[in-house]
Amino acid sequence: MSNAVALATPVAETSRYPMEAFLADIGDVPWSREPTDLKRKSRDYYWYSPILAEQLKDKIADVIVTPRDEADVLRVVAACYRHRIPLTPRAGATGNYGQCVPMEGGVVLDMAEMNKIEWQKPGRVRVQAGAKLFDIDAQTRPNGWELRMHPSTKRMSQIGGFVAGGSGGVGSVTYGGMREPGNILAARVVSMEENPRVYELRGDAAQKISRAYGTTGIITALEMPLAPAYDWIDVVVAFDDFHEAIRFGQAIAMADGVIKKILAPIEWPLPENFAALKPYCPEGKSVLLAMIGEMSIDTFETLLESYGGTLTYKTPSEDVLNKVPLYEHTWNHCTLQMFKVDRAITYLQVLYPHERIIESVAEIGAKFKGEVMQHLEFIRINGLMTASGIPVIRYSTPERLYEIMDAFEAADIKIANPHVITLEDGSRYKRVDADQLGFKHEVDPLGLLNPGKMRSFTPKHEDVLR
């Protein structure tokens, strides 16, 4: 049932929330309570984790609301506050930790219709939060610009979800993660209050909504910095030895004169699962996948000569919807490619120590041969080049998974646990940013926004009584 037929059919009160009153309050804002919609739009890709798959499988929204503009958002928010109904924003739902799963039911706010590019200038773009990353790049590239970074899910993801997830991705080898200062220029945010306010968070203040899963206000628009849209060359280099792939990747990573967007060393047998790259991933070889700026490709190849790799693929990047891009074999897409042929796996998210990347990779490799398959992404963090990784793991039990996690930490590899739903547990630092917690009290005093995700937050007594 949706509001197309709402006037004809009263809503059954199967919810613990006063849905009928809520729906009356939001008027003509589009919504749906169709069971297939509720089910489909209460999920993301959390099923990569067998632990989350179990934990989140029954979480379901009471209604999916699809605002057309910010006025709709304000109306929905006011109604939620009035009736004390939780609201969980939803973007492309390509995340892996239940970021948009409504833990307490209530409203899922589907941002898909707020997808306009508001304006673009050299080096900047302003978009509504529901704009797809793919569409943003498609509209900025003709002007010589593109987003600085995108997840491997670029063809489906929306900018609001990516920023609220706050990690990084393709492009972070140059610009660092989303949380590096300057990687979000401004965010427009709606508070969850009786009289919702609209905040324009500029400069570093915009970090208050980065990696907060929408718990610190509903993002309605974003101003993002752009990178020059180089002509990218997709490259595959095959190596006998995984460590050689890392060594060469690191040499390119550290060469600031070589323009790159991806540098991903991937251990055999992971490349075995790359259907679209099959001819370029020889049996038994580890590979380096890379996106290299066209003007840097000669240098890349010259440098390769002093390493043991073989260039098997070199083709201009073509970022089109109907073709599997190179980047859909990196980051967590590497896991997805393996899921297609083997469901008995899961993964971790790790950060290797920057001064001993190869040593720590080797330590894990020796300890979990055949059970842990590593692939790295060179990225900058706090001004230092290092490597993150999303090792694929043959899954047996939660206990064994925790054992493996302990071994990573013992090898000085930091873990951002992807098998948990809270911001704190999923963080490398096991805590939420102090600024974000303070801002949370300001914009969502009752904790109605995406409840269950910010563990450190408890509403203040005076706010609850208000």
Added chain:
Amino acid sequence: MSNAVALATPVAETSRYPMEAFLADIGDVPWSREPTDLKRKSRDYYWYSPILAEQLKDKIADVIVTPRDEADVLRVVAACYRHRIPLTPRAGATGNYGQCVPMEGGVVLDMAEMNKIEWQKPGRVRVQAGAKLFDIDAQTRPNGWELRMHPSTKRMSQIGGFVAGGSGGVGSVTYGGMREPGNILAARVVSMEENPRVYELRGDAAQKISRAYGTTGIITALEMPLAPAYDWIDVVVAFDDFHEAIRFGQAIAMADGVIKKILAPIEWPLPENFAALKPYCPEGKSVLLAMIGEMSIDTFETLLESYGGTLTYKTPSEDVLNKVPLYEHTWNHCTLQMFKVDRAITYLQVLYPHERIIESVAEIGAKFKGEVMQHLEFIRINGLMTASGIPVIRYSTPERLYEIMDAFEAADIKIANPHVITLEDGSRYKRVDADQLGFKHEVDPLGLLNPGKMRSFTPKHEDVLR
């Protein structure tokens, strides 16, 4: 006398070389033996060094030859080889170590007329070696691109001289120095042989001519990678304490999401000499000079809030010939600004250790208060952010200068001695690149190119006998 009148007046054989035969061989290639030309075009800015000022003051060319194209270069080179006359290429002559001073007299090859932009494409430009950096940027910026880096002498320097000098400059905070792989795409080079050959050195091979002062072939054309031409904002921030200026500069340096082209902390009293920036350099304050990408300026200012600085100047960069640009207060222009008011100074070129920049600055500061005035340039080297510096030194004697140099090295600060003329002595590594030395034997077997600059080179016996 020049070849305009050469036919009428025979050349007096005051030279140790057979100039008359040489001039007959080069035909209509323009040349001059006018004493004012010879004097003016045998110098660069080596007088910054009191030691070089003494050592080089009498070095003078026998003839200045100004080729119009590569065919002219080939003709001149063949004639030089035939008559065993040394040839020293000259570009903008803005260097400080006698790079283009003809130690053995002979021919100075003035590249100024070979100044064409051959073509430009997104991210690349191909130019003749004598093109001015200023002119290259002026022609590429309308297309959204600019050179990745330039010296503070951009308004006078030529690309060939900059590449042959091989250091770095404004822009190296992002792209590293000229010698980082990928910062030169290709070089076209003429060898000094009986039958001169033309080499096209592509990719990393082009490094054979970087920081070789033209000893490894005469550069006639260069293909350079371009950077996006951001809208730059010139910024001055004043700090009570020099170390605070460094600390903030380093925070911005390490923030990969903040686009920058200069980050130069400058110790008081050096800013006292900045006539063009006088109103923005308060008495007694150290400053940070910066060029920040327009889209990053909000973030820059937000980050500044947690440091003790005061923004005194913030204006869009205007790179025009008739106005002193901000960057003409950084790098060795900082020394020049002081020379204008005080001639009793000299300078060093140093590289601070990247993990203890402030500590080593403090060590020197405490030891040579009032005698050594430090200013830094954040730059990337081998993938790590660090700081180079060109400390200004109140000059007394060579012995005292060497004492100060010893103290820098004792503080773990590397020195590239600017008071010497050879590539080896001026290098932080005190040696010439092995590849360059090998290539030297190939392209200049007799050592006629810029003699005296590559100390490690001795012609092979069989080459001399040939």
